Amino acid sequence: MKFVKILFLFLSLSLTAQQGGMWIPSLLEGMNEQEMQSLGSKLTAQDIYDVNNSSLKDAIAHFGGGCTSEVISPKGLLLTNHHCGFGQIQSHSSLENDYLKDGFWAMSFEEELPNPGLYAEFIVRIEDVTDKVLDGVIDAMTETEKQSKIDGNSNAIQKATQKEEWQDTRIKAFYKGNQYFLFVTERYEDVRLVGAPPSSIGKFGSDTDNWVWPRHTGDFSIFRIYADKDNRPAKYSEDNVPFTPKHFLPVSLDGIEEGDFTMVFGFPGSTDEYLPAVAVEQITQKVNPSNIAIREAALKVMDEYMKSDDKIRIQYASKQARIANYWKKWIGENQGIEKSNAIANKRTLEKEFQQKLKEKELESSYGSLLTDFDKLYAEFEPVNVKRSNFLEVFLRNNELMGAMFRLYQMEQAAGRGEETFKRAQESVQGRMKSAFKDYNVNVDKGIFKAIMPMYTDKVDASIYDKTNFSSEEKTAQILEGNSKEVIKKINKDAAYKYAKPFIEEFYTKLEPEFQRINTEINAVQKKYMKALMEVVPDQRYFPDANSTLRVTYGKVKGYKPKDGMYYKPVTYLDGVMEKYVPGDYEFDVPQKLQDLYKAKDYGQYADANGKLPICFLGTNHTTGGNSGSPAIDANGNLIGLNFDRVWEGTMSDYNYDPEICRNIMVDLRYVLFIIDKYAGANRLIEEMHLVHPKK
Ligand code: ARG
Ligand code: GLU
Numbered sequence: 001m002k003f004v005k006i007l008f009l010f011l012s013l014s015l016t017a018q019q020g021g022m023w024i025p026s027l028l029e030g031m032n033e034q035e036m037q038s039l040g041s042k043l044t045a046q047d048i049y050d051v052n053n054s055s056l057k058d059a060i061a062h063f064g065g066g067c068t069s070e071v072i073s074p075k076g077l078l079l080t081n082h083h084c085g086f087g088q089i090q091s092h093s094s095l096e097n098d099y100l101k102d103g104f105w106a107m108s109f110e111e112e113l114p115n116p117g118l119y120a121e122f123i124v125r126i127e128d129v130t131d132k133v134l135d136g137v138i139d140a141m142t143e144t145e146k147q148s149k150i151d152g153n154s155n156a157i158q159k160a161t162q163k164e165e166w167q168d169t170r171i172k173a174f175y176k177g178n179q180y181f182l183f184v185t186e187r188y189e190d191v192r193l194v195g196a197p198p199s200s201i202g203k204f205g206s207d208t209d210n211w212v213w214p215r216h217t218g219d220f221s222i223f224r225i226y227a228d229k230d231n232r233p234a235k236y237s238e239d240n241v242p243f244t245p246k247h248f249l250p251v252s253l254d255g256i257e258e259g260d261f262t263m264v265f266g267f268p269g270s271t272d273e274y275l276p277a278v279a280v281e282q283i284t285q286k287v288n289p290s291n292i293a294i295r296e297a298a299l300k301v302m303d304e305y306m307k308s309d310d311k312i313r314i315q316y317a318s319k320q321a322r323i324a325n326y327w328k329k330w331i332g333e334n335q336g337i338e339k340s341n342a343i344a345n346k347r348t349l350e351k352e353f354q355q356k357l358k359e360k361e362l363e364s365s366y367g368s369l370l371t372d373f374d375k376l377y378a379e380f381e382p383v384n385v386k387r388s389n390f391l392e393v394f395l396r397n398n399e400l401m402g403a404m405f406r407l408y409q410m411e412q413a414a415g416r417g418e419e420t421f422k423r424a425q426e427s428v429q430g431r432m433k434s435a436f437k438d439y440n441v442n443v444d445k446g447i448f449k450a451i452m453p454m455y456t457d458k459v460d461a462s463i464y465d466k467t468n469f470s471s472e473e474k475t476a477q478i479l480e481g482n483s484k485e486v487i488k489k490i491n492k493d494a495a496y497k498y499a500k501p502f503i504e505e506f507y508t509k510l511e512p513e514f515q516r517i518n519t520e521i522n523a524v525q526k527k528y529m530k531a532l533m534e535v536v537p538d539q540r541y542f543p544d545a546n547s548t549l550r551v552t553y554g555k556v557k558g559y560k561p562k563d564g565m566y567y568k569p570v571t572y573l574d575g576v577m578e579k580y581v582p583g584d585y586e587f588d589v590p591q592k593l594q595d596l597y598k599a600k601d602y603g604q605y606a607d608a609n610g611k612l613p614i615c616f617l618g619t620n621h622t623t624g625g626n627s628g629s630p631a632i633d634a635n636g637n638l639i640g641l642n643f644d645r646v647w648e649g650t651m652s653d654y655n656y657d658p659e660i661c662r663n664i665m666v667d668l669r670y671v672l673f674i675i676d677k678y679a680g681a682n683r684l685i686e687e688m689h690l691v692h693p694k695k
Contacts, residue, residue, distance in 0.1 A: 019540060019656070019658055020542075020552065020554075020619070020620075020621030020652070020656040020658060020661065021540060021542035021552065021621055021656075022268050022271070022542055022543075022545050022550035022551070022552045022621055022622075022623075023542055023550060023551045023552065024126065024174070024181065024543065024548075024549075024550065024551075025048055025049040025057055025123075025126065025265075025549055025550065025551050026049050026125075026126040026127075028045040028048060028049065028551060029045040031540075032045070032551070032553075033045045035553075036261070036263065036553050039261045039553065039554070039555060040259075040260065040261035040555075040634050041261045041263065041553070041634045042634045042635050043056075043263075043634065043635070043636055047636060048263075048265075048551060049126075051125045054246040054247040055247065056247065056249070056265060056632065056636055057122075057123060057247075057265070057549065058071075058122065058245060058246035058247035059071045059072075059245060059246075059247045059248050059249045059630075060122070060123070060265050060266060060549065060629075060630070061078065061120035061121055061122050061188075061225075062120070062121040062122075062267045062547075062549075063078075063080050063084055063118075063120055063223075063628055064084070064117075064118050064119060064120075065119075065121075065547075066084070066269070066625060067080055067081060067084035067267075067625065067627045067628040068080065068265075068266030068267045068625065068626060068627065068628040068629040068630075068642075069084070069120060069223070069628050070248075070249055070265075070628075070629075070630040070638065071225070071243075071245040071247070071248040071249065072248055072249050072251060072638060072688055073248055073684075073687035073688050073689070074244060074245070074248055074687070074689075075224070075242040075243075075244070075687055076224050076225040076226070076227070076242045076243030076244065076245060077194065077222060077223075077224050077248075077684065077687055077688070078120060078191065078222065078223040078224060078225055079220060079222055079223075079628070079630075079638075079641060079671070080220070080221060080222075080223065080627075080628035080641075081219045081220060081221065081627045081628045081641065081643045082196060082197065082199075082202030082203060082217075082218070082219045082220055082221045083202075083203065083219055083321065083627065083643065084221070084627050084628045085193065085196060085221035085223065086100075086203075086221075086317075086318055086321065087318050088113075088115045088118060088193050088223075089104065089193065089196045089221060090314070090317055090318050091115075092104065092113050092193060093314060094314075095310070095311065095314070098314065099196060100198075100199050100314060100317060101198060101199060101200075102198050103195075103196055103197045103198040103201070103202075103679065104193065104195060104196045105194075105195045105196075105679045105680075105681045106192075106193070106194050106195060106681075107681065107683070108683075109224075109242065112192035112193065112194050112224055113192055113193040114190065114192050114236045115191055115192065115193060115223075116236065118189075118191045118223075119187050119188060119189045119191060120187070120188045120191050120223075120225050121185050121186065121187040121188070122185065122186045122187075122188075123183055123184070123185055123549045124163075124167060124183075124184040124185060124186055125183075125184050126181055126182070126183055126184075126549070127181065127182045127184075128179070128180075128181055128182075129157050129171060129180050129181065129182045130178075130179045130180045130181075132153060132157050133150055133153050133154055133157065133171065133180040134150070134153075134180070135153055136149055136153070137149050137150060137153075143519050143520070143522075143523050144519075154171045154180075157171065157182060158170075158171065158182070161182065161184065163184050166186065166232050166233050167184055167185060167186050168184070168185045168186075168187060169182060169183065169184055169185070170182070170183045170185060171183075172546055172547075172548050173546070174543035174544075174546065175529050175530075175533075175541070175543050175544075176274070176522070176525050176526040176528075176529040176544070177522070177526045178526060178529055178530050179543070181548070183548065183549075186233060187233055188225045188226070188227060188233045188234075188243060189233060189234070189235050189236070190225070190226035190227070190234060190235065190236045190237070190240050191223050191224070191225055191226070192223060192224050192226060193221070193222075193223055194222040194223055194224050194684070195221065195222040195675065195679065195681055195684065196221040196222070197218050197220070197221075197674050197678070197679070198590055200588045200589060200590050201217075201218040201590065201593065201674060201678075202217070202218055202219055202220065202221065203217065203219070203321075204216055204217045204218065204576065204579075204586075204587070204589075205217055205579065205586060205587065206585070206586035207321075207324045207328065207586070208586050208587075209579075209586070210324070210325060210328055210644070211328050211329060211332055211644060211645065211646070211647040211650060212646070212647050213561075213567055213617060213646045213647075213662070213664060214567065214568075214571045214575060214615075215571060215614075215615045215644065215664050216571055216573075216575045216576045216579060216614045216615060217614075217615065217643070217644075217666065218614070218666060218670055218671065218674055219641070219643040219644075219666055220641055220666055220671045220674075222675075222684065224242060224243075225242070225243035225245075226240035226241060226242060226243060227240060227241060227242075227243040227244075228240055228241075229241060231243060231244050248689070249630055249632070249636070249637065249638040250636075250637045250638065250688075250689040250690070250691045251637065251638045251668055251672065251688050251689065251690050251691065252633055252635075252637040252638065252639050252668065252690075252691055252692070252693055252694075253604055253605070253669065253672075253690050253691065253692055254691075254692055254693055254694035254695065255607055255608075255613060255639065255667060255669055256556050256570075256616055256633070256639055256640070256667070257556065257570075258555075258556050258557060258558065258568075258569055258570075259555055259556060259557070260555065260556045260633065260634070261553070261554075261555060261633065261634040262553065262554060262555060262556055262618045262620055262631050262632070262633070262639070262640070262665075263551060263552070263553040263620070263631070263632045263633075264551075264552050264553070264618070264620040264622055264626060264629045264630070264631055264632070264642050264663065264665075265549070265550075265551055265629060265630055265632060266549070266550065266622075266625065266626045266628065266629025266630070266642065267547055267548065267549055267550070267625050267626070267629075268545035268547070268550050268552075268622060268623045268624070268625045268626045269545055269546075269547050269623060269624045269625030269626075270544065270545050270546060270547070270623065270624070270625075270653075271544045271545040271623050271652075271653045271654070272544060272653060272654055273542075273544055273653075273654065273655070273656065274525070274528065274529055274532060274541075274544070275346075275525075275654060276346065276350065276370060276373040276377075276528070277343050277344075277346035277347045277350060278373055278374055278377045279373070279377055279521075280337060280342060280343055280346060280654050280655070281343050282377055282380070282381055282384065283654070284333065284334045284337045284338075284343075286381060286384075286385050287384060287385055287388050288330040288333065288334050289334070290385060290388070290389050290454070291330060291388060291389065291392050292327060292330050292331060292334075293454060294389065294392045294393060294397060294451050294454050294455075295323050295324075295326070295327035295392065295397065296327060297447075297450040297451050297454065298323060298397040298398075298447045298450060298451050299320065299323055299324055299327060300450065301443065301446040301447045301450050302316055302319070302320050302323070302443060302447065303320070305440065305442065305443045305446070306320060307585070312440050312443060315437075315438040315439070315440060316438065316440070316443065318438075319438070323396065323397060328647075329650050332647035332648065332649075332650040332651070333650045333651045333653070333654075335647075335648070336647075336648055336649060336650060336651030336652075336655070336657075336660070337651045337654065337655060339648075340651065340655060340657050340660070342651065342654065342655040345655075346655075350370055352536075353370075353531075353532070353535060353536065354367075354370065356535050356536065357531075357535060360535060362531070362534070362535060365531070366527065366528075366531040366535070369524055369527060369528045369531060372524045373521070373524055373528070376517060376520055376521050376524065377521070379517055380514075380517045380518070380521065383510060383513045383514050383517060384514065384517075386510060387506070387510045387511065387514045389454070389455055390455065390502070390506050390510060392451075393451050393452065393454070393455045394499070394502065394503070394506070397447060397451055398444060398447050398448050398451060398452070399435065399439060399444045399447075400444055400445075400448065400463075400464070400467070400469060400470070400495055400499075401448070401499055403432060403435070403469055403495075404469075404495055404496050404498075404499035404500070404503065405499070405503055406428050406431065406432075407428065407490050407496060408496075408499070408500060408503045408504075408507075409424065410424040410425055410428050410486075411487050411490065411491075412507075413425075414483040414487055418482065418483055421482075421483040425479065425483075425486065428479060429476070429479050432469075432475050432476075432479065433472070433476070436472040436475075439470075441464065441470040444464075444470075445461060445464040448461055448464065449461050455502075456502065460498055462494075463494040463495045463497075463498045464495075466493075466494035466495075467493055467494050467495035467496075468493055469493060469495055469496075478490060478493070529541075545623050545625065547625060552620045552621045552622060552626075553620060554618050554619030554620045554621070555618060555619050556569050556570075556616055556617065556618050557569055557617060557618065557619050557662070558617060559617070559646070559648075559649075559659070559660055559662055560659075560660075561646070561648050561660070567617070567646075569616050569617040569618075569662075570607075570613055570615075570616045570617075570667075571613070571614045571615045571616070572607070572611040572612060572613055572614060573593075573597055573602075573611065573612040573614060573670075574597075574611060575614065576589060576593070576597075576614065577589065577594070577597055580594075590678075592678055593678060596677055596678065597612075601677060602673060602677070603673065603676060603677055605669040605670070605672055605673040605676075605677075606669075607669075612669070612670065612673060613667040613669055613670060614666070614667060614670050615664055615665060615666055615667060615670075616640060616664075616665055616667055617646070617662040617663070617664060617665075618631065618640075618662065618663050618665060619658060619661070619662060619663075620642070620663045621652060621656055621661065621663075622642055622645060622652075622663040623645075623652070623653055626642050626663070627642065627643050627644075628641065628642065628643070629641075629642040630642070631665045631668075633693060634693075635693045637691055637693055638668055639665075639667070639668055640665030640666060640667055640668055641665055641666045641668065641671060642663055642664070642665050643664060643665065643666060644663070644664040645661065645662065645663050645664060646660075646661070646662045646664065648660050649661035649662055672685060672688075672690075
């Protein structure tokens with residue numbers, strides 16, 4: 001009996017130990033702390049998050065709002081992914097100085113390149129403000145009334161929050177609006193580019209290897225935060241100085257082996273782990289397939305032009321990578337959902353939920369939630385699919401239509417007065433001007449022809465020959481003047497005339513319908529979340545990702561992608577050479593790296609087996625936004641840089657399965673090796689604090 005009990009305890013511990021989750025850093029004490037320690041961590045909850053002393057969280061910064069980065073030196077050196085710094089690396093590139101192709105290394109502080117618009121944001125502290133946010137919100141209110149009460153309360157809380165004048169506050173909903181947290185933040189706006197490997201290292205394997213294991217990508221780039229003389233956030237200025245962080249991560253030279261504890265600390269963007277089956281079905285069977293088809297058609301056009309023209313290759317590199325990324329992710333997601341039987345499994349759980357409601361006599365409160373979902377999602381489907389396709393066609397894949405969309409918004413702004421119009425006008429002028437640097441009308445017209453028929457049967461590509469918006473000068477002329485003049489001019493343009501009815505339909509029909517039903521769905525989802533926690537309390541519930549700072553942890557571990565196959569969790573430089581295809585745009589290897597490989601000149605960065613490690617896998621539960629997040633060892637040292645997930649596991653945004661979901665990290669020793677041996681940027685290595693925790 002005793003034996004059975006111990007065995008059971010052991011089993012349940014090892015089961016939960018692999019269940020994933022993205023946890024709030026200020027709430028790790030208790031369950032998470034214990035679980036991390038059972039996985040080998042030596043860290044306390046306070047080592048990770050502390051309001052009064054410096055802690056790991058002080059080294060983690062939201063990078064431009066979409067990625068994560070970490071401070072790795074006392075002089076504000078900031079590490080993130082190559083694909084996160086891609087836009088900046090590209091914008092400093094030209095045919096003469098092709099940093100995308102050749103890499104970039106600032107050999108002194110003076111050579112570090114400013115990036116207008118880029119920021120790094122730290123979390124100063126996190127507070128639970130649920131009671132105050134929900135004060136006075138009652139069931140009898142409509143959803144709109146509830147929201148306006150919540151907004152009012154949130155504003156009042158933010159006003160009353162104690163903070164320094166250079167700090168900001170933000171309130172975010174957790175557990176579908178059942179809980180609210182306040183974040184005090186500090187945003188640094190002078191972030192300069194310090195180093196980037198060539199794309200043949202930083203993007204090695206490109207789209208073929210994206211989302212795929214085994215992986216051999218050195219997906220990193222390096223920036224530096226600058227601050228004013230008092231170490232406070234400041235706009236770019238020559239007088240700014242390198243930022244002194246409250247904490248920076250020491251870098252481990254000892255590497256990892258299978259079974260080692262890992263923790264990933266960053267800003268995951270969004271997940272939806274508590275959706276009903278009917279929602280996952282709609283996403284994977286209706287929304288994803290149509291969006292995949294649109295992107296596939298756009299990519300085909302883009303790829304052909306990029307292969308045949310170097311200028312276009314540079315112009316479209318960033319846009320192509322962005323479009324290809326989720327195109328491939330959705331495909332993997334669909335396959336994973338299908339293979340893991342996620343929809344059927346969710347249905348089974350829903351039956352059990354319904355059964356438990358009966359047992360616990362909670363049917364009167366929660367009994368109709370699942371049928372409410374069914375009704376709402378049925379009504380939602382056509383609107384959701386069409387709106388999603390609209391966004392793909394008009395905003396994400398075709399540039400001319402995207403521009404017309406912004407012009408439409410500018411025209412609407414005129415209705416709110418000349419001042420509002422002026423602001424909109426300036427913003428459109430700025431965006432259009434910078435867009436022309438990377439615009440090729442043939443590419444865009446080809447994409448238009450390929451994707452517009454997937455949205456409507458009213459396709460007219462002749463607008464490309466008639467419009468003035470494919471010329472930078474004419475565009476500038478049209479946008480000059482007061483609202484009356486500008487609006488008159490744009491309404492005469494062929495492209496605008498073509499696009500306007502679609503955009504009008506979006507604003508007057510699609511979007512309001514979408515919002516109306518979505519608000520109702522969210523209300524049911526909020527109740528469902530609460531019900532799940534109440535009715536099935538023995539499950540663990542972590543809040544869905546919402547672009548706030550989270551901790552996820554696990555182990556270095558391989559996986560079985562298919563029957564009869566096992567993937568080891570570590571790759572080596574030998575694998576880069578195995579994949580090498582001379583001259584190939586995805587799998588070329590720089591000569592210098594080949595030479596270092598031949599000479600086995602790995603310095604202090606080789607593994608115990610004499611090989612140079614490149615990437616490794618972990619069971620950390622991550623999502624988009626975790627790119628650039630540090631992988632941290634049991635002692636708080638940096639061992640890796642998160643940049644991807646395995647294809648078979650990209651469904652983890654809806655259905656985390658510990659058997660198959662893995663995150664992919666670059667081994668920090670490869671990063672150091674590239675900086676040191678490949679680029680000779682020793683000054684950066686010297687700034688860092690290299691440690692040997694295992695010795
Ligand atoms: N899949 C990774 C992420 O979601 C990397 C994307 C960048 N790489 C690329 N080939 N597009 O961001
Ligand atoms: N590459 C992703 C990002 O940019 C991370 C991979 C993922 O989605 O897990 O955040």
